[in-house]
Amino acid sequence: MSISMIGIDHDRAPVDIRALFAFTKKNAGEAMEKMKKTAGIYGCVILSTCNRLEIWASHEDGQELSLYQCLCDLKGIEDGSYEKYFVARSGEEAVKHLFYLAGGLKSQILGEDQILTQIKDALNLSREHYASDGVLEVLFRMAATAGKKIKTEVPLAHGNPSVIHQALSSLREQGYDVQGKTCMVIGNGEMGKVAAQTLKEAGGEVTVTVRQYRSGIVEIPAGCSRINYGERLDFLPKCDLAVSATASPNYTLREEQIKELDISKPLLLLDLAVPRDIEPSVGRIEGIKLYDMDSFRSRTFSPEQKESLDKAARIVQDQMDEFFQWLNGRDLIPRIQEIREDAVQDLNLRIDKILRNTPMEEADREKLLQAVDTAAGKVVNKLIFGLRDSLNQEAFRECVAGLERLYEE
Numbered sequence: 001m002s003i004s005m006i007g008i009d010h011d012r013a014p015v016d017i018r019a020l021f022a023f024t025k026k027n028a029g030e031a032m033e034k035m036k037k038t039a040g041i042y043g044c045v046i047l048s049t050c051n052r053l054e055i056w057a058s059h060e061d062g063q064e065l066s067l068y069q070c071l072c073d074l075k076g077i078e079d080g081s082y083e084k085y086f087v088a089r090s091g092e093e094a095v096k097h098l099f100y101l102a103g104g105l106k107s108q109i110l111g112e113d114q115i116l117t118q119i120k121d122a123l124n125l126s127r128e129h130y131a132s133d134g135v136l137e138v139l140f141r142m143a144a145t146a147g148k149k150i151k152t153e154v155p156l157a158h159g160n161p162s163v164i165h166q167a168l169s170s171l172r173e174q175g176y177d178v179q180g181k182t183c184m185v186i187g188n189g190e191m192g193k194v195a196a197q198t199l200k201e202a203g204g205e206v207t208v209t210v211r212q213y214r215s216g217i218v219e220i221p222a223g224c225s226r227i228n229y230g231e232r233l234d235f236l237p238k239c240d241l242a243v244s245a246t247a248s249p250n251y252t253l254r255e256e257q258i259k260e261l262d263i264s265k266p267l268l269l270l271d272l273a274v275p276r277d278i279e280p281s282v283g284r285i286e287g288i289k290l291y292d293m294d295s296f297r298s299r300t301f302s303p304e305q306k307e308s309l310d311k312a313a314r315i316v317q318d319q320m321d322e323f324f325q326w327l328n329g330r331d332l333i334p335r336i337q338e339i340r341e342d343a344v345q346d347l348n349l350r351i352d353k354i355l356r357n358t359p360m361e362e363a364d365r366e367k368l369l370q371a372v373d374t375a376a377g378k379v380v381n382k383l384i385f386g387l388r389d390s391l392n393q394e395a396f397r398e399c400v401a402g403l404e405r406l407y408e409e
Contacts, residue, residue: 001042001135004090005097006067007054009106013085015293019275020082021075023048024247025125031074032131040065043133045140047122049115050163050191050274050293051107056094058135095139095323099316102147103154105309116147138326146319154312163272163293164195164243168202170296176268179203184239186232186253187246188220191272195243197221207235237263243270244277252277258285335400340380342407347376 008018023031028046035044040060047054055067068083089097100106102119123140126132132140168178183204185196192208200206200223207225209232210218220226227235232252236242244252253269271278271292283290351372355365387399 001058002061002063002090003056003058003094003135003139004065004067004088005054005056005094006071006086006088007052007097008086009052010294012087015274015276016280017082017085018051018053020077021053021071022274023053028122029125029129032126032129034074035070036129036131038070043126043136044131045122045126045136047119049118050272056098056136058133092320092324095320096316098139098143099146099319100312102143103150103312103316104147105150105312105316113147113151116144116151119147120144135327139323142319142323146316149315149319150312153315154308163191163296164198164270166296167270167272167291168198171268177203178241181205181240182238183207184209184232184235184242185224186229186242186244186277187248187273188218189245189247191245192243193221195245195270195272196224199241199243200224204241233257233261236267237261239267240265241268241270243272245272246277247273248277249275251279253282254279255281255285258282258288263287335404336381336384339384339400339403339407340377343380344373344376346407347372 008021010018023046028048032044032046035041035055035057040063041057042060043058045056047056055071057065057067057070059065067088068086072078072080072082097106098119102116104113104115107115119140123132123137123144126136171178178199179202181204183199183206185192185199185206185208188196188208188210196206196208200221205225206221206223207227208220209229210220210226211229218226236253236258242253246252252273265287267288269278269282269288269290271290274293276292278290278292280290280292282288348369352369355368358365360368384400384403387396
């Protein structure tokens with residue numbers, strides 16, 4: 001079995017190109033179901049975020065599989081010119097990429113931990129649509145373990161890094177202070193709530209838009225006001241800053257709409273959505289500054305960060321070694337189970353006569369035999385898997401073969 005992936009991210013393509021290949025949660029689930037039916041594919045996972053799109057597959061060894069073509073088929077894209085924006089990885093290279101990704105080491109903001117949740121969510125969605133398999137299950141779980149370990153042990157980032165935090169930090173460096181500013185956040189999803197909370201903590205007067213058709217109680221961050229989504233254009237002229245962060249396939253703010261408004265003071269717009277929420281031409285309107293997801297990149301590392309990256313790399317390598325040890329030994333599991341059963345039976349035969357001649361109630365004797373079975377199985381497992389962890393793969397396979405021959409005699 002082989003592991004392959006193809007991906008596009010903020011380093012390889014601008015936001016408009018990434019938007020062509022982005023998936024909603026619903027569409028990703030449907031796409032994985034279709035992919036799973038492809039001959040030779042055992043499992044697949046789609047990871048779609050604001051900054052990246054990745055398709056993962058476990059498939060037959062030696063299979064000529066074009067994940068880019070699979071993606072284009074799923075998206076109905078016939079233009080092959082976009083392939084230059086993608087990178088394909090397989091085997092160890094792919095595994096290493098995922099482990100680094102889970103640790104926030106490939107994010108637009110170094111050390112951010114939202115990607116860890118997104119990786120877990122991608123696996124869960126694949127499970128819900130019966131698209132994952134044993135190999136991808138273990139791979140993504142171990143990547144999450146590596147990510148948590150890096151987050152706990154490596155001081156890559158401080159505070160709560162996210163796109164909105166990075167944006168405000170960059171604006172502060174330019175002399176822009178949110179304190180006392182009138183702010184609007186369009187969208188009340190996960191990113192919208194984070195944006196509203198962050199702006200509020202920075203001293204802004206924050207209003208959040210809420211869709212009218214939503215039923216029940218809609219929660220917004222404490223201290224924020226709310227308006228209906230349909231009132232956003234009426235409220236915009238009052239704003240100093242507006243953030244749009246929705247999953248809408250359509251623009252939340254268009255040039256023709258804003259040109260009709262009486263905006264008499266400077267307005268700063270942050271578009272944190274993929275696909276874009278705000279029509280790019282809005283940024284050409286006098287008095288308006290428009291920033292998108294790609295506007296706040298930072299890739300200069302301090303000596304402390306470089307030291308942390310080295311430590312994170314060691315964690316990744318340890319986790320990779322463990323994964324490949326599992327992957328390469330999967331075929332041994334049934335053989336180990338047979339050795340355990342033979343060893344337990346061997347022990348039973350050796351102590352059966354002693355137990356039969358020991359005075360006790362028959363029910364107690366049976367309970368004792370069951371307890372011996374369980375204990376013996378655990379001891380054999382401990383011994384065999386202890387060998388696996390202390391020997392290289394070839395030596396461990398020789399040990400397993402030797403144990404099999406022992407019980408063949």
